[in-house]
Amino acid sequence: MDSATEAGQPKSDPTPSEAGSHAPAPNTPQFTRDEDLHAYHEMLLIRRFEEKAGQLYGMGLIGGFCHLYIGQEAVVIGMQMASIDGDQVITGYRDHGHMLACGMDPKGVMAELTGRRGGYSRGKGGSMHMFSREKQFFGGHGIVGAQVSLGTGLAFADAYRKNGQVSLTYMGDGAANQGQVYESFNMAQLWKLPVVYVIENNRYAMGTSVARASAQTDFSKRGISFGIPGEQVDGMDVRTVREAAARAIEHARSGEGPYILEMQTYRYRGHSMSDPAKYRTKDEVSKMRDEHDPIEMVRKRLIEAHGVPEADLKATDAKVRETVNDAAEFATHDPEPDPAELWTDILLEARA
Amino acid sequence: MATDILMPALSPTMEEGKLAKWLKKEGDPVKSGDVLAEIETDKATMEVEAIDEGVLAKILVAEGSEGVKVNTPIAIITAEGEDVSAASAPKPAANTPAQGAPTPTMQAEGQADAPAATAKSGDDAQRAPAAPATITNKAPAPVMAEFPEGTEMVTMTVREALRDAMAEEMRGDDSVFVMGEEVAEYQGAYKITQGLLQEFGARRVVDTPITEHGFAGIGVGAAFTGLRPIVEFMTFNFAMQAIDHIINSAAKTLYMSGGQLGCPIVFRGPNGAAARVGAQHSHDYSAWYSNVPGLKVIAPYTASDAKGLLKAAIRDPNPIIFLENEILYGQSFPVPKLDDFVLPIGKARIHRPGTDVTIVSFSIGMTYALKAAQALAEQGIEAEVIDLRTLRPMDTETVVESVKKTGRCVTVEEGFPQSGIGAEIVARLMVDAFDYLDAPVLRVTGKDVPMPYAANLEKLALPNVAEVIEAVKAVCYR
Numbered sequence: 001m002d003s004a005t006e007a008g009q010p011k012s013d014p015t016p017s018e019a020g021s022h023a024p025a026p027n028t029p030q031f032t033r034d035e036d037l038h039a040y041h042e043m044l045l046i047r048r049f050e051e052k053a054g055q056l057y058g059m060g061l062i063g064g065f066c067h068l069y070i071g072q073e074a075v076v077i078g079m080q081m082a083s084i085d086g087d088q089v090i091t092g093y094r095d096h097g098h099m100l101a102c103g104m105d106p107k108g109v110m111a112e113l114t115g116r117r118g119g120y121s122r123g124k125g126g127s128m129h130m131f132s133r134e135k136q137f138f139g140g141h142g143i144v145g146a147q148v149s150l151g152t153g154l155a156f157a158d159a160y161r162k163n164g165q166v167s168l169t170y171m172g173d174g175a176a177n178q179g180q181v182y183e184s185f186n187m188a189q190l191w192k193l194p195v196v197y198v199i200e201n202n203r204y205a206m207g208t209s210v211a212r213a214s215a216q217t218d219f220s221k222r223g224i225s226f227g228i229p230g231e232q233v234d235g236m237d238v239r240t241v242r243e244a245a246a247r248a249i250e251h252a253r254s255g256e257g258p259y260i261l262e263m264q265t266y267r268y269r270g271h272s273m274s275d276p277a278k279y280r281t282k283d284e285v286s287k288m289r290d291e292h293d294p295i296e297m298v299r300k301r302l303i304e305a306h307g308v309p310e311a312d313l314k315a316t317d318a319k320v321r322e323t324v325n326d327a328a329e330f331a332t333h334d335p336e337p338d339p340a341e342l343w344t345d346i347l348l349e350a351r352a
Numbered sequence: 353m354a355t356d357i358l359m360p361a362l363s364p365t366m367e368e369g370k371l372a373k374w375l376k377k378e379g380d381p382v383k384s385g386d387v388l389a390e391i392e393t394d395k396a397t398m399e400v401e402a403i404d405e406g407v408l409a410k411i412l413v414a415e416g417s418e419g420v421k422v423n424t425p426i427a428i429i430t431a432e433g434e435d436v437s438a439a440s441a442p443k444p445a446a447n448t449p450a451q452g453a454p455t456p457t458m459q460a461e462g463q464a465d466a467p468a469a470t471a472k473s474g475d476d477a478q479r480a481p482a483a484p485a486t487i488t489n490k491a492p493a494p495v496m497a498e499f500p501e502g503t504e505m506v507t508m509t510v511r512e513a514l515r516d517a518m519a520e521e522m523r524g525d526d527s528v529f530v531m532g533e534e535v536a537e538y539q540g541a542y543k544i545t546q547g548l549l550q551e552f553g554a555r556r557v558v559d560t561p562i563t564e565h566g567f568a569g570i571g572v573g574a575a576f577t578g579l580r581p582i583v584e585f586m587t588f589n590f591a592m593q594a595i596d597h598i599i600n601s602a603a604k605t606l607y608m609s610g611g612q613l614g615c616p617i618v619f620r621g622p623n624g625a626a627a628r629v630g631a632q633h634s635h636d637y638s639a640w641y642s643n644v645p646g647l648k649v650i651a652p653y654t655a656s657d658a659k660g661l662l663k664a665a666i667r668d669p670n671p672i673i674f675l676e677n678e679i680l681y682g683q684s685f686p687v688p689k690l691d692d693f694v695l696p697i698g699k700a701r702i703h704r705p706g707t708d709v710t711i712v713s714f715s716i717g718m719t720y721a722l723k724a725a726q727a728l729a730e731q732g733i734e735a736e737v738i739d740l741r742t743l744r745p746m747d748t749e750t751v752v753e754s755v756k757k758t759g760r761c762v763t764v765e766e767g768f769p770q771s772g773i774g775a776e777i778v779a780r781l782m783v784d785a786f787d788y789l790d791a792p793v794l795r796v797t798g799k800d801v802p803m804p805y806a807a808n809l810e811k812l813a814l815p816n817v818a819e820v821i822e823a824v825k826a827v828c829y830r
């Protein structure tokens with residue numbers, strides 16, 4: 001992160017490890033042209049999807065809570081670029097980006113947001129509660145911190161089955177203060193479970209800045225008393241994310257136990273759609289957008305370093321917009337669930 | 353002066369034990385603190401210490417004796433030079449057990465079990481109508497054929513039945529494992545998992561740290577992937593720390609995922625009051641869990657039901673709350689000797705047929721109900737006693753059919769009155785059997801107070817047989 005003052009924050013409210021990590025260090029890992037193109041497309045899909053979700057929310061087509069991932073796209077895409085098929089993903093309530101990154105169909109995600117029968121949960125879960133067993137995405141959990149124990153349980157199952165899979169368990173800086181996180185850390189290290197804990201530090205737990213909620217603001221150190229290694233990562237640069245992710249996932253997959261990655265990132269939008277935005281300045285937000293946008297950085301690199309014609313990127317933009325528009329079209333025209341759905345999926349039939 | 357050494361209790365719920373070994377013989381001098389004998393229960397062993405100086409004058413219970421009741425004199429210690437024959441005085445009254453009671457030297461059980469500092473008082477022994485001495489745990493009425501006629505029956509404790517159920521399911525399915533505090537090396541705080549570590553190893557019998565919230569979440573996460581965890585809570589009181597995962601993660605995810613993500617998990621452990629363990633270790637959560645869609649809730653009474661229903665629970669693809677009772681653990685019942693005895697979840701059983709009144713209960717409540725029914729029969733009232741066995745889904749049909757026949761109903765439970773299981777039954781009968789009722793349905797419940805510690809207050813807080821008899825007479829207008 002940039003320094004707090006630069007970002008328009010008061011000195012008394014520092015963010016961890018803010019020593020200008022965005023200036024491309026000489027040892028910043030490099031992406032090939034194809035990797036950058038892939039990252040660009042994936043991140044842009046999340047960005048445009050979330051923008052559309054915000055619009056639909058404003059139109060009253062999405063109800064309840066809606067937490068947008070805009071600004072944090074590099075985290076989940078970098079992580080996915082380092083994972084392999086079969087690795088599980090689980091996160092909290094800001095989950096749309098994770099679902100798209102796992103390869104879930106934008107139509108099904110958007111239709112769930114609008115509460116329609118074609119949604120991933122047939123309209124019965126909503127923004128915070130979506131799952132895809134096929135894509136190994138285990139939610140989508142509305143209780144802050146609950147996904148950490150559950151994600152540790154996914155890793156327990158991997159170890160039990162010796163299947164070589166790794167559980168990527170995401171949480172925010174707010175969830176990182178929950179007690180069950182440390183219960184999970186303890187057991188994960190005790191049993192050497194293959195889990196990577198990804199702490200997405202976007203600086204604010206709802207409206208409470210990290211410094212106002214956390215005695216230890218360096219989240220990479222949160223596993224120290226259990227002997228879990230951790231590192232702080234520039235979560236705005238998809239390349240550094242993927243590099244750290246590869247290290248952490250290899251550690252977990254090789255039987256060394258859990259690993260903590262603190263992803264230093266930033267959410268442009270409010271906590272939810274009803275955020276009053278009184279806890280930070282507009283300058284802080286626009287500074288991040290203008291200077292450290294994860295997508296803009298890749299776009300620039302594609303043009304300047306990889307020599308990709310702007311027209312090609314425009315084509316990608318158009319393709320992404322079309323995908324998102326199709327999703328919105330589906331999500332607004334798909335019928336609501338059949339009333340009989342009220343009474344289904346409460347219990348499974350017992351096997352004979 | 354001669355002193356009787358009494359059979360000690362190593363926990364407040366112990367009724368009897370085995371005198372395994374005498375370490376002193378008749379005529380040996382003893383001093384305070386000397387180990388006189390070793391006793392065993394199915395849960396643990398302990399040493400009996402002398403608390404007085406003197407001579408071990410007479411051994412009253414031979415080594416190897418099984419089923420020695422708590423507070424039975426097992427030996428006599430006389431003062432130096434005193435005549436042994438002078439010691440064979442009448443036994444001390446049952447309600448003065450402290451005299452001569454040896455001091456147990458071993459804390460045998462887990463957090464939930466206060467070590468017995470003194471032997472159980474006679475008062476205590478009466479507190480629980482559960483005392484098996486007065487209930488002949490016969491096979492239930494053959495109202496429903498749940499196993500073939502002529503099946504050989506073996507007598508076993510609820511504890512053994514639960515263990516056998518887990519062991520059988522673990523043998524048949526590698527995805528079944530058990531996790532919890534002290535389930536492996538300690539063999540279970542209440543010895544329910546005895547021997548499982550030895551048979552199945554540490555991969556499948558997992559000792560956890562004291563961290564209910566965390567390991568409940570880990571169990572649920574593992575179940576999402578298709579494993580079948582059995583999560584043991586040392587008591588359901590501690591599951592309060594984990595209730596978020598039980599309700600929000602286990603019970604709701606199938607629905608919230610549109611049917612994609614089932615959670616085949618069993619949460620089991622002792623629920624409700626044990627004896628003298630105070631308010632934080634005595635809560636009955638039957639009504640709480642029975643309130644939640646997405647869960648199935650089972651609360652068996654007999655060993656046979658414990659076995660058949662636990663096996664069914666482990667096979668069930670849904671999250672199951674399996675509420676056991678510490679006082680019932682040591683009670684014995686006939687259990688059918690079958691290779692694979694599985695009972696249906698959600699079916700009540702008429703435990704005792706009758707014509708005059710229906711008594712509905714479950715778990716340890718059945719002990720009050722059955723004793724009351726026995727006493728009422730002597731007074732000419734034939735009560736039909738229904739054991740719900742499963743609280744959710746609740747078998748209303750069996751209850752309604754019975755009430756249609758008897759026209760009267762009393763419910764019995766140890767839980768609190770407000771919004772309890774009895775309240776639910778009353779509400780259902782209002783809808784489904786209103787025209788058949790000849791009297792308002794009455795509830796016998798635990799009192800509306802936190803569980804007190806003092807023996808007399810605890811006894812008052814719990815339901816008792818007299819209250820059941822009184823309620824039955826009231827609904828019979830007798």
